[in-house]
Amino acid sequence: MNPQPPAASYQIHCRMTPEVAALxxxxxxxxxxxxxxxxxAMENVGDSLDIALTLEGNRPIGMLQSQLEKLQTVVxxxxxxxxxxxxxxxxxx
Amino acid sequence: xxxxxxxxxxxxxxxxxTVFGYPGGCIMPLYDALVxxxxxxxxxxxxxxxxxxxxxxxxxxxxxxxxxxxxSGPGATNLITGVANAHRDSVPMVVITxxxxxxxxxxxxxxxxxxxxxxxxxxxxxxxxxQADELPGxxxxxxxxxxxxxxxxxxxxxxxxxxxxxxxPAPAVHGTPGVDxxxxxxxxMAMLKASQRPLLYSGGGISLAHAEDAFRAFTEASxxxxxxxxxxxxxxxxxxxxxxxxxxMHGSRAANRAVAECDLLLVxxxxxxxxxxxxxxxxxxxxxxxxxxxxxxxFNKLRPADLTLMGDLTTILRALTGEVQTSPLAISDxxxxxxxxxxxxxxxxxxxDDPYAPIHGPAFIRQLxxxxxxxxxxxxxxxxxxxxxxxxxxxxxxxxHLTSGGLGTMGFGLPAAIGAQFANRASTVINVTGDGSFMMxxxxxxxxxxxxxxxxxIILDNQCLGMVRxxxxxxxxxxESQIDLDDNPDxxxxxxxxxxxxxxxxxxxQVRRGIETLLAYQGPMLLHVAxxxxxxxxxxxxxxxxxxxxxxxxxxxxxxxxxxx
Numbered sequence: 001m002n003p004q005p006p007a008a009s010y011q012i013h014c015r016m017t018p019e020v021a022a023l024x025x026x027x028x029x030x031x032x033x034x035x036x037x038x039x040x041a042m043e044n045v046g047d048s049l050d051i052a053l054t055l056e057g058n059r060p061i062g063m064l065q066s067q068l069e070k071l072q073t074v075v076x077x078x079x080x081x082x083x084x085x086x087x088x089x090x091x092x093x
Numbered sequence: 094x095x096x097x098x099x100x101x102x103x104x105x106x107x108x109x110x111t112v113f114g115y116p117g118g119c120i121m122p123l124y125d126a127l128v129x130x131x132x133x134x135x136x137x138x139x140x141x142x143x144x145x146x147x148x149x150x151x152x153x154x155x156x157x158x159x160x161x162x163x164x165s166g167p168g169a170t171n172l173i174t175g176v177a178n179a180h181r182d183s184v185p186m187v188v189i190t191x192x193x194x195x196x197x198x199x200x201x202x203x204x205x206x207x208x209x210x211x212x213x214x215x216x217x218x219x220x221x222x223x224q225a226d227e228l229p230g231x232x233x234x235x236x237x238x239x240x241x242x243x244x245x246x247x248x249x250x251x252x253x254x255x256x257x258x259x260x261x262p263a264p265a266v267h268g269t270p271g272v273d274x275x276x277x278x279x280x281x282m283a284m285l286k287a288s289q290r291p292l293l294y295s296g297g298g299i300s301l302a303h304a305e306d307a308f309r310a311f312t313e314a315s316x317x318x319x320x321x322x323x324x325x326x327x328x329x330x331x332x333x334x335x336x337x338x339x340x341x342m343h344g345s346r347a348a349n350r351a352v353a354e355c356d357l358l359l360v361x362x363x364x365x366x367x368x369x370x371x372x373x374x375x376x377x378x379x380x381x382x383x384x385x386x387x388x389x390x391x392f393n394k395l396r397p398a399d400l401t402l403m404g405d406l407t408t409i410l411r412a413l414t415g416e417v418q419t420s421p422l423a424i425s426d427x428x429x430x431x432x433x434x435x436x437x438x439x440x441x442x443x444x445x446d447d448p449y450a451p452i453h454g455p456a457f458i459r460q461l462x463x464x465x466x467x468x469x470x471x472x473x474x475x476x477x478x479x480x481x482x483x484x485x486x487x488x489x490x491x492x493x494h495l496t497s498g499g500l501g502t503m504g505f506g507l508p509a510a511i512g513a514q515f516a517n518r519a520s521t522v523i524n525v526t527g528d529g530s531f532m533m534x535x536x537x538x539x540x541x542x543x544x545x546x547x548x549x550x551i552i553l554d555n556q557c558l559g560m561v562r563x564x565x566x567x568x569x570x571x572x573e574s575q576i577d578l579d580d581n582p583d584x585x586x587x588x589x590x591x592x593x594x595x596x597x598x599x600x601x602x603q604v605r606r607g608i609e610t611l612l613a614y615q616g617p618m619l620l621h622v623a624x625x626x627x628x629x630x631x632x633x634x635x636x637x638x639x640x641x642x643x644x645x646x647x648x649x650x651x652x653x654x655x656x657x658x
Contacts, residue, residue, distance in 0.1 A: 066390040
């Protein structure tokens with residue numbers, strides 16, 4: 001059996017609309033796309049949920065980022081210390 | 094107006110005139126409202142899975158949003174396979190389920206299941222309506238989400254008390270003014286111009302984007318040789334001179350060779366699925382890649398692209414067509430090479446001159462293709478027959494080929510054919526199925542009978558799970574395990590039990606007459622076609638191997654059959 005390479009660590013900040021099951025959606029995509037949540041903090045900020053995630057995984061983080069951006073409840077995904085990605089949705093409220 | 098009546102109002106606003114469903118406890122308020130509705134036709138299937146698959150078939154055949162309805166608990170869980178099927182193939186669908194009353198959620202109430210949680214991974218989006226006044230806005234958003242961008246299923250779970258509650262008026266809908274998309278096609282053109290051997294690789298995204306006409310205009314103007322995915326069959330039309338057909342695990346040698354030897358791959362509306370690419374490292378090894386899609390998440394997911402273009406495919410294709418018309422590509426040598434490969438390495442099923450010979454699956458499908466009209470809709474199931482249809486049936490339009498591509502759902506074909514027949518009552522709709530797949534939703538014969546649908550059913554019966562048997566033969570040392578179906582029911586008697594006419598054929602000389610009889614019959618009919626148990630789908634690429642490592646009949650192992658079970 002080939003040894004697994006050490007997993008890379010990433011920090012992601014995610015802003016979501018506080019719909020039912022918003023956190024479950026986020027966590028499910030992270031798991032299905034091959035990452036493990038090492039640390040997670042969430043707070044309500046105005047009409048949004050701000051979520052800070054420390055993730056570990058061997059797959060390209062950009063692939064996860066683009067999948068998270070597809071979630072209808074996700075407003076912003078920022079990959080810390082890397083290129084910023086912003087998705088603006090629900091601009092009409 | 095109560096919540097249930099709001100749902101019907103939303104159907105009216107979105108021109109939904111056909112829905113597929115099954116009633117039960119928590120969705121009863123909606124069924125009560127349906128009694129007074131003169132616009133929406135509710136199709137009662139005999140299993141909720143079939144409701145979802147029929148809505149899927151309706152959407153694929155019509156290009157409109159399919160709608161399915163079920164009650165809470167088992168009704169909703171039975172929908173899951175059909176909704177997952179729509180999700181994997183990006184089919185626009187709105188799913189409406191009743192939920193136990195709000196006050197009972199979380200109490201393990203009768204027929205309570207957490208559908209929002211269960212369905213998270215198989216929907217584009219989902220809602221649990223918690224406040225009655227949310228419902229009109231949720232319905233509007235759901236129909237919009239289901240069909241815009243990359244389509245997909247949107248699930249709305251509605252507690253029974255909200256279906257009964259008085260709800261305020263629906264929000265005013267203001268169309269967002271369209272913004273003309275400006276496409277910079279110059280970089281695509283520069284790469285096409287620099288290429289000696291460019292190849293077009295198109296998928297199901299073409300019809301999902303309603304971009305069929307723009308795609309054909311581009312293929313004709315560019316003259317690009319093209320390969321298609323399973324879901325893209327028909328994109329170029331059946332008479333396109335440069336179309337090489339399906340690539341991949343069961344693709345043609347010509348298509349896979351063109352991919353292997355091209356120096357530029359122009360991927361449009363496809364996601365580089367593993368069944369199409371085989372081993373990624375061996376896929377189009379010499380090619381640069383341009384990827385055009387409506388979903389940015391598909392870019393660089395499996396293969397890095399040299400250039401990506403996201404947006405409306407019709408707009409992009411029109412821009413590209415304008416460019417190639419102004420500055421035609423000089424690829425005549427490459428076109429000739431591809432045509433030669435297609436002549437020598439395409440799919441050619443020989444007719445059997447021996448009238449008493451057993452029926453050969455591929456030859457049967459080729460004959461079916463010759464006899465049927467161009468606008469015939471074929472709803473496949475999953476297995477060997479599905480691949481023979483993909484290989485030997487010439488589709489003139491992608492909406493004529495309904496197939497479960499991503500999920501590979503056995504039992505898809507019969508309910509999908511029902512949905513397609515409701516989408517267009519005048520169409521000839523044929524469910525081509527196998528004996529394994531047919532039995533997975535055979536109860537829908539009752540739906541066909543109830544609505545007098547003239548759906549034609551062709552069962553290619555090899556008395557086993559043929560695709561599994563084939564892979565056990567080739568990749569598991571011929572150790573057969575749990576594939577025998579030689580105790581199938583008598584399908585003719587079964588059809589008769591549903592008052593459906595049926596015919597059996599088993600010899601080559603009966604094929605043409607059998608198909609003509611089927612097509613000429615007014616009303617539903619089943620054609621039972623006995624084929625040999627040992628027939629395989631050729632060629633085949635071993636899962637995980639490169640597409641150039643195709644196995645054909647010459648590689649078939651000698652009979653060393655070992656019956657394990």
